Amino acid sequence: MSQASDGSRSLHLSQVTKEFAAFTAVKSIDLEVPHGSFFALLGPSGCGKTTTLRMVAGLETPTSGSIRIGDTDITYAKPYQRPVNTVFQSYALFPHLDIYENVAFGLRRRRSPEVDRQVKEMLELVELTSQARKKPPQLSGGQQQRVALARALINRPDVLLLDEPLGALDLKLRRAMQLELKRIQTEVGLTFIHVTHDQEEAMTMADTIAVMNAGEIEQMGAPNDLYENPKTTFVANFLGQSNLIAGKVLGPDGDFVKVDMHGVTVSIPVSRAHAAGADGWIGIRPEKVLIAAVGEEIDAPGNHLDGGIVTDVSFVGVSTQYLVRMPWGQELQVFEQNTGRRRLFAKGETVDLSWRPEYAFLLDASQDVTAGIEDD
Amino acid sequence: MARPGRNRYTGYLLLAPGALWLAAFFVIPFYSLVSASLFDPNGSVLTGYKMTFHVANFATVIRVYHSELFRSLWYAGLATLICLVIGYVLAYAIAFKGGRWRNLLLVLVIAPFFTSFLLRTLSWKLILSDHGFVVSTLQNLHLIGSNQHLLNTWFAVVAGIVYNFLPFMVLPLYASLEKIDGRLVEAANDLYASPFTAFFKVTWPLSLPGVVAGTLLTFIPSAGDYINQTLLGSPGGRMVGNVIQSLFTTTQDYAGAGALSVILMVVIIGLVLVYIRKAGTEELI
Numbered sequence: 193m194s195q196a197s198d199g200s201r202s203l204h205l206s207q208v209t210k211e212f213a214a215f216t217a218v219k220s221i222d223l224e225v226p227h228g229s230f231f232a233l234l235g236p237s238g239c240g241k242t243t244t245l246r247m248v249a250g251l252e253t254p255t256s257g258s259i260r261i262g263d264t265d266i267t268y269a270k271p272y273q274r275p276v277n278t279v280f281q282s283y284a285l286f287p288h289l290d291i292y293e294n295v296a297f298g299l300r301r302r303r304s305p306e307v308d309r310q311v312k313e314m315l316e317l318v319e320l321t322s323q324a325r326k327k328p329p330q331l332s333g334g335q336q337q338r339v340a341l342a343r344a345l346i347n348r349p350d351v352l353l354l355d356e357p358l359g360a361l362d363l364k365l366r367r368a369m370q371l372e373l374k375r376i377q378t379e380v381g382l383t384f385i386h387v388t389h390d391q392e393e394a395m396t397m398a399d400t401i402a403v404m405n406a407g408e409i410e411q412m413g414a415p416n417d418l419y420e421n422p423k424t425t426f427v428a429n430f431l432g433q434s435n436l437i438a439g440k441v442l443g444p445d446g447d448f449v450k451v452d453m454h455g456v457t458v459s460i461p462v463s464r465a466h467a468a469g470a471d472g473w474i475g476i477r478p479e480k481v482l483i484a485a486v487g488e489e490i491d492a493p494g495n496h497l498d499g500g501i502v503t504d505v506s507f508v509g510v511s512t513q514y515l516v517r518m519p520w521g522q523e524l525q526v527f528e529q530n531t532g533r534r535r536l537f538a539k540g541e542t543v544d545l546s547w548r549p550e551y552a553f554l555l556d557a558s559q560d561v562t563a564g565i566e567d568d
Numbered sequence: 569m570a571r572p573g574r575n576r577y578t579g580y581l582l583l584a585p586g587a588l589w590l591a592a593f594f595v596i597p598f599y600s601l602v603s604a605s606l607f608d609p610n611g612s613v614l615t616g617y618k619m620t621f622h623v624a625n626f627a628t629v630i631r632v633y634h635s636e637l638f639r640s641l642w643y644a645g646l647a648t649l650i651c652l653v654i655g656y657v658l659a660y661a662i663a664f665k666g667g668r669w670r671n672l673l674l675v676l677v678i679a680p681f682f683t684s685f686l687l688r689t690l691s692w693k694l695i696l697s698d699h700g701f702v703v704s705t706l707q708n709l710h711l712i713g714s715n716q717h718l719l720n721t722w723f724a725v726v727a728g729i730v731y732n733f734l735p736f737m738v739l740p741l742y743a744s745l746e747k748i749d750g751r752l753v754e755a756a757n758d759l760y761a762s763p764f765t766a767f768f769k770v771t772w773p774l775s776l777p778g779v780v781a782g783t784l785l786t787f788i789p790s791a792g793d794y795i796n797q798t799l800l801g802s803p804g805g806r807m808v809g810n811v812i813q814s815l816f817t818t819t820q821d822y823a824g825a826g827a828l829s830v831i832l833m834v835v836i837i838g839l840v841l842v843y844i845r846k847a848g849t850e851e852l853i
Binding site for chain 2: 249250251270271272276277278280282284285286287288297298301302343344347
């Protein structure tokens with residue numbers, strides 16, 4: 193109630209479902225996006241994120257459920273009657289209109305006053321003033337992307353939707369545009385909903401990420417929460433990489449849960465244990481695993497594993513990535529920063545591994561251990 | 569040294585087939601038509617024609633046949649407009665709503681071409697005849713009087729032209745509508761354009777190349793057509809095509825026929841240039 197002005201324009205999706213003839217694209221999802229936030233819908237292709245976006249834009253009608261902005265129900269409102277604008281994946285710029293007229297399109301349709309001043313300000317914001325009289329095909333991909341953004345942004349929608357807007361750009365330009373988008377969002381203070389399959393992009397830009405998989409939201413939260421404390425194997429694998437090791441839950445011990453991992457007892461904080469049954473997957477991020485020569489003291493009191501054999505070493509400059517075969521046959525990934533203070537280990541060396549208990553997490557054994565691993 | 573030399577000749581060599589084609593089927597007939605238009609009008613097939621650069625041929629045929637000329641342009645213009653309306657709706661429906669039936673529907677559009685032009689036009693004679701079902705239905709509905717006809721009227725001629733040239737309108741319209749990215753219409757809707765506005769601000773301007781191509785392909789042959797007038801029209805409502813045809817074949821006034829043909833061509837070229845300029849599609853043609 194204290195933030196009435198903000199709350200009145202936040203976006204709510206409740207139990208929204210979209211069924212197509214052959215399959216269900218979106219399965220009863222609930223979302224709340226506070227006004228002014230940068231929200232990312234992250235998931236692999238075909239997970240329903242674009243369908244969700246199109247329902248918010250009004251380009252698809254939900255099979256059931258409702259969509260509201262503040263107190264206004266927009267579930268069935270026509271796309272041209274809702275305060276929502278979209279930056280399309282392919283930009284969809286009007287090829288017969290110049291950049292100026294593309295940007296002015298929405299204002300002209302609403303017979304907005306001072307079109308000229310607003311368009312010029314917007315072109316300045318996206319640094320395209322000098323290109324105003326060119327036609328879209330004459331611009332580069334990055335410039336077209338900025339026109340698409342300007343064309344949507346100039347209408348000051350309550351919600352701005354971005355459908356993989358950076359997908360067509362090369363890596364370097366994409367990084368620059370990510371920062372640019374974030375800057376503009378902060379500057380104009382509008383709600384951005386960004387659909388992407390690029391987990392790095394989502395983590396760089398968004399305040400809140402909803403990870404979607406097979407039409408459902410797997411987990412939602414701040415980027416670091418999702419990364420550090422994933423609740424499903426899908427999230428653990430899709431956001432970054434994880435070592436997932438089978439274990440048997442032994443029982444609680446204060447704030448920790450004790451788990452037997454192939455003969456070694458490891459501890460996992462209760463707040464990070466998400467396994468319902470007696471079996472679970474013990475998860476640990478590769479950069480949280482420390483590697484040391486046999487007998488060397490490791491600065492990670494807690495879970496200590498010995499008998500690992502280095503099977504692969506990839507030197508990537510900032511870090512070194514090791515694959516270490518454990519006595520039970522599984523290969524674990526280890527990333528070590530190249531601080532220069534420690535020597536590199538060679539293939540075939542026997543090493544000890546260790547991690548601090550507070551970094552591990554425990555997932556339910558019923559989940560597919562390979563969920564969310566991309567083949568690319 | 570060999571390379572530039574070879575390049576100099578290969579260009580001309582590659583142009584040769586096209587140039588020969590143009591010479592055989594455009595330059596020579598065109599030359600013969602223009603020279604015929606300047607023959608001495610007193611010549612005949614029996615006595616032969618003399619080239620006297622008789623420019624007065626043009627003034628004569630304009631004086632005698634200007635009403636046929638105007639009637640042709642008027643019929644062709646009206647038919648083109650009707651074709652545009654019908655053709656646009658048809659092409660739009662096939663392009664955007666046709667789905668998997670698109671190709672079948674396109675085949676149906678050109679299917680009439682498998683029958684001869686003459687036969688198709690003759691069958692309209694039966695359809696529009698005084699004893700046909702169209703006339704009797706219209707009479708029963710009191711839309712036309714019991715002693716009125718359809719056959720041998722301007723209506724029948726324009727209807728025949730519309731029917732015969734509709735595919736020439738539909739195909740270019742379809743080709744340019746089909747290329748329009750549906751996401752552009754979605755983007756327009758997203759930017760506060762109702763479906764109506766989105767059509768006039770996005771779909772219509774993007775389809776203009778098809779509109780221009782279709783109207784030209786319909787208007788130009790209709791203006792010179794005489795089959796529809798001959799079979800469906802009245803003797804008093806002759807079009808310029810009828811006049812040229814009878815001057816060439818019946819009267820054998822080659823000079824008059826040539827002059828009238830050249831005038832028709834010049835008028836059409838003039839109209840087309842003005843039209844293209846107005847449509848703002850010079851770059852698209």
